[in-house]
Amino acid sequence: MIQVVFHALGGQGAKSAAHVLAEAAFSEGKEIQAFPEFGPERRGTPVRAFVRISESRITTHEPVTEPDYSVIIDPSMITADRMKGTCIVNSTESIDEIRKNTGFKGPLHVLDALKVSQYANLPMLAAFVKVSGVVRIGSVIKHAEEMFGDKAKQSIDAIKKAEGLVR
Amino acid sequence: MRQPLTGAEAVAEAMRQLKPDVVVAYPITPQTPIVEKYAEFVADGKVQTEMIPVESEHSALSAVVGASAAGVRAMTATSSVGLALMWEVVNAASGLGLPIVMNVVNRALSAPINIHCDHSDSMGCRDAGWVQIYCENGQEAYDFTILATKLAESCAVPVMVMQDGFITSHSVESVDFLDDHKVEAFAGKYRNPNGLLGDNPQSVGPFSLPNSFFEFKVRQEQRMEKAKSMFLSVGKELEKLTGRTYSFFEEYHLKDAEAIIVTMSSTAGTVKAAVDKMRQNGKKVGLLKLNLFRPFPYREIREALKHVKSIAVLDRSFSFGANAPLHGEITNSLCEIKNSVHGTAANIHGSVFGLGGRDMFEKDVENVFDALLAGKEPEKFIGAKA
Amino acid sequence: MSEQKFTSEHSLCQGCAVPIVVNAVLNSTDKQVVVGIATGCLEVASTQYPGGAWKVPYIHSLFENIAPTMAGVEAAYKALRKEGLKKELKFIAFAGDGATYDIGLQAFSGVLERGHDILYVCYDNEGYMNTGGQRSGATPHGANTTTQPAGKESYGKTQQRKNIMEIVAAHNIPYAAQASTADIPDLMRKARKALEMKGPRFLNVLCPCIANWKYDPKETVNVARLAVETGFWPLYEIENGNYIINYQPKQRIRIEEFLKLQKRFAHLFNQKNSHAIAELQANIDREWERLKAKCGVSG
Numbered sequence: 001m002i003q004v005v006f007h008a009l010g011g012q013g014a015k016s017a018a019h020v021l022a023e024a025a026f027s028e029g030k031e032i033q034a035f036p037e038f039g040p041e042r043r044g045t046p047v048r049a050f051v052r053i054s055e056s057r058i059t060t061h062e063p064v065t066e067p068d069y070s071v072i073i074d075p076s077m078i079t080a081d082r083m084k085g086t087c088i089v090n091s092t093e094s095i096d097e098i099r100k101n102t103g104f105k106g107p108l109h110v111l112d113a114l115k116v117s118q119y120a121n122l123p124m125l126a127a128f129v130k131v132s133g134v135v136r137i138g139s140v141i142k143h144a145e146e147m148f149g150d151k152a153k154q155s156i157d158a159i160k161k162a163e164g165l166v167r
Numbered sequence: 168m169r170q171p172l173t174g175a176e177a178v179a180e181a182m183r184q185l186k187p188d189v190v191v192a193y194p195i196t197p198q199t200p201i202v203e204k205y206a207e208f209v210a211d212g213k214v215q216t217e218m219i220p221v222e223s224e225h226s227a228l229s230a231v232v233g234a235s236a237a238g239v240r241a242m243t244a245t246s247s248v249g250l251a252l253m254w255e256v257v258n259a260a261s262g263l264g265l266p267i268v269m270n271v272v273n274r275a276l277s278a279p280i281n282i283h284c285d286h287s288d289s290m291g292c293r294d295a296g297w298v299q300i301y302c303e304n305g306q307e308a309y310d311f312t313i314l315a316t317k318l319a320e321s322c323a324v325p326v327m328v329m330q331d332g333f334i335t336s337h338s339v340e341s342v343d344f345l346d347d348h349k350v351e352a353f354a355g356k357y358r359n360p361n362g363l364l365g366d367n368p369q370s371v372g373p374f375s376l377p378n379s380f381f382e383f384k385v386r387q388e389q390r391m392e393k394a395k396s397m398f399l400s401v402g403k404e405l406e407k408l409t410g411r412t413y414s415f416f417e418e419y420h421l422k423d424a425e426a427i428i429v430t431m432s433s434t435a436g437t438v439k440a441a442v443d444k445m446r447q448n449g450k451k452v453g454l455l456k457l458n459l460f461r462p463f464p465y466r467e468i469r470e471a472l473k474h475v476k477s478i479a480v481l482d483r484s485f486s487f488g489a490n491a492p493l494h495g496e497i498t499n500s501l502c503e504i505k506n507s508v509h510g511t512a513a514n515i516h517g518s519v520f521g522l523g524g525r526d527m528f529e530k531d532v533e534n535v536f537d538a539l540l541a542g543k544e545p546e547k548f549i550g551a552k553a
Numbered sequence: 554m555s556e557q558k559f560t561s562e563h564s565l566c567q568g569c570a571v572p573i574v575v576n577a578v579l580n581s582t583d584k585q586v587v588v589g590i591a592t593g594c595l596e597v598a599s600t601q602y603p604g605g606a607w608k609v610p611y612i613h614s615l616f617e618n619i620a621p622t623m624a625g626v627e628a629a630y631k632a633l634r635k636e637g638l639k640k641e642l643k644f645i646a647f648a649g650d651g652a653t654y655d656i657g658l659q660a661f662s663g664v665l666e667r668g669h670d671i672l673y674v675c676y677d678n679e680g681y682m683n684t685g686g687q688r689s690g691a692t693p694h695g696a697n698t699t700t701q702p703a704g705k706e707s708y709g710k711t712q713q714r715k716n717i718m719e720i721v722a723a724h725n726i727p728y729a730a731q732a733s734t735a736d737i738p739d740l741m742r743k744a745r746k747a748l749e750m751k752g753p754r755f756l757n758v759l760c761p762c763i764a765n766w767k768y769d770p771k772e773t774v775n776v777a778r779l780a781v782e783t784g785f786w787p788l789y790e791i792e793n794g795n796y797i798i799n800y801q802p803k804q805r806i807r808i809e810e811f812l813k814l815q816k817r818f819a820h821l822f823n824q825k826n827s828h829a830i831a832e833l834q835a836n837i838d839r840e841w842e843r844l845k846a847k848c849g850v851s852g
Contacts, residue, residue, distance in 0.1 A: 199699075211706060222654070277615060279602065
């Protein structure tokens with residue numbers, strides 16, 4: 001079973017990213033579970049969204065505490081406490097700078113998501129997919145298309161571009 | 168057809184397929200996505216329903232009672248203090264023998280105010296005469312909403328179908344849906360000829376003096392008793408369509424278990440994962456996951472647990488000043504029994520966990536099992552810092 | 554003015570005017586206050602344990618009952634005064650439109666009818682906003698909300714807004730007024746006036762909601778101003794039965810100007826839904842004439 005956590009501020013689309021990932025994995029025949037962490041509804045406060053992907057049935061409902069992947073969508077949230085497993089972060093800084101600031105020594109990948117799109121969540125999802133290979137990018141594109149309707153084209157362009165830019 | 172949906176969406180889909188004539192909606196976190204999804208169906212013409220967006224939960228259930236008394240299929244959904252505000256009407260609904268199905272997305276009762284999961288809301292009205300079904304996941308919430316509708320209409324008893332707030336309602340998992348026409352054929356159309364608008368209308372809700380009231384209540388109790396056996400027979404019919412079985416409870420590695428946990432809802436899934444892990448290490452542990460809480464299957468529980476030495480009952484609510492609800496009922500089930508294998512009465516321990524959305528981890532479950540296997544008492548308030 | 558009574562230790566959305574309203578009201582008196590808050594945006598965002606924005610005593614109970622809850626507090630005060638309590642206190646309840654127009658209307662009416670000494674401030678953002686934008690009795694005609702959505706067979710809310718001021722006026726209380734975040738000095742003047750009176754007093758304050766009205770934050774001032782300039786939200790007072798219009802636009806701007814800034818009305822600009830705009834305009838015109846006529850009656 002793979003466990004992924006998306007970190008963002010409320011309104012930045014962590015939940016949507018998790019949802020697209022879950023749908024993509026589901027369409028590839030995997031068992032999935034995707035859920036947000038909720039405080040009372042409030043824009044701009046930190047939220048987390050979790051995804052579990054497995055070949056076999058998932059019964060557990062415990063929170064994800066040891067994710068295999070941490071995807072940090074908002075640059076202000078790149079802090080040591082959030083960096084677990086393999087980290088994919090949205091930043092203009094270099095990998096070395098981030099390691100210096102956070103003390104994180106594990107596998108680390110960076111994407112400057114703003115270079116791709118004003119909405120960081122889908123580029124970051126694409127980066128995660130590129131790094132992890134957990135699902136195919138085609139599945140992600142298909143579901144982003146379904147989910148975002150008329151914004152689909154921008155979303156797909158962002159995803160494709162991000163794939164190429166992640167370090 | 169399998170689809171990834173949240174528990175709330177799964178229930179809204181079941182409702183759409185069941186074609187209620189009237190749905191009454193009032194928002195409360197975390198039930199709101201159910202009524203929002205349903206409102207979307209109505210706005211897009213995907214279902215023909217008179218939908219009333221009322222101004223309070225008391226009015227919500229009042230309107231559902233009115234519609235049901237009129238003789239049509241009527242539904243609503245709520246949580247927490249919304250259910251508490253409806254409490255007066257909850258009792259009226261069962262007293263009047265109305266086949267209402269209400270989805271309750273479990274959330275803690277105030278005060279203090281908390282929007283997360285525990286079972287204090289539905290447990291708070293366990294004596295009100297509604298059938299109460301607790302669901303482990305979105306699949307069960309979907310299945311049991313369909314089962315509940317046929318059950319309610321067969322027995323003239325209202326039914327509450329519970330799912331854990333946020334943990335199930337807002338979690339996407341894959342759910343297997345029946346085709347629309349299969350659900351329609353299973354549930355049929357509900358028209359009560361004795362309803363207010365029927366061909367042979369009866370008056371509803373008279374004033375009853377001491378010389379008649381008791382018999383009304385005895386008949387109400389008899390309806391509940393009938394619901395217990397009907398639950399199984401309606402379940403058997405649904406099994407023909409879904410291939411899944413519907414019993415009072417699920418036995419998970421129970422047969423040779425030395426220590427078992429009894430619990431309900433999403434936590435049962437977490438217990439299953441812990442059981443799997445511990446079984447791999449040779450520990451003989453198991454789970455009894457209860458689905459039907461009211462009417463309570465005392466005899467069947469007794470039969471299932473009579474060989475077990477150590478039992479931990481995990482409740483997600485207090486019954487302040489007394490044994491927690493499920494703990495109390497399990498104790499009732501086993502009170503006179505001398506353990507058929509071990510010759511002594513079982514050790515039954517009650518623990519409370521998860522209040523106000525406090526997380527429950529597989530590690531916590533393993534600790535409970537380890538305590539039982541060591542002959543010790545598990546933590547009384549699991550995860551509390553008190 | 555000494556220290557802040559309502560601080561910034563809350564999590565209300567950036568750009569939300571409710572904190573301004575709360576402070577405007579609280580700062581309109583020098584007397585000690587006891588505050589009541591109904592469940593809703595304000596309460597959830599400002600009372601989170603162990604912190605919170607309130608530096609005055611408050612009670613939060615449930616969603617629908619802040620009026621009778623405060624009535625109980627006021628009754629206790631009366632009892633203590635009889636016993637010799639000297640300090641003078643003001644009782645102020647804050648509630649959203651959901652709590653006031655809908656689920657709490659019965660209880661609110663009871664408090665108005667019995668004449669309790671409470672200032673009740675409704676921050677009206679025209680829906681159940683804390684829970685994600687569901688419709689309330691205060692939601693305008695044609696608005697898209699999640700429980701009465703616009704869709705293929707629906708244009709959103711089919712009913713007109715409930716006229717809470719007329720409902721309140723029917724109770725013959727000493728003072729009721731409408732105010733808006735577009736004119737804070739006017740709000741403060743009304744709050745000051747109200748707080749010097751006795752008996753039940755009511756302030757209905759229009760508070761645009763960025764998250765659920767869905768307008769560009771740059772347009773915050775415009776949206777609030779247009780609500781008044783279109784006549785959608787008249788600024789007026791009812792003092793002992795006398796109606797006073799505080800601001801009468803020389804020429805009321807057409808309601809489209811207000812609607813077009815907000816995504817919750819975007820669907821009304823489709824041909825098939827445009828009748829709703831006409832209905833809304835007609836209702837505004839009608840209500841405005843009724844209001845003007847009421848001002849002609851002396852008390």
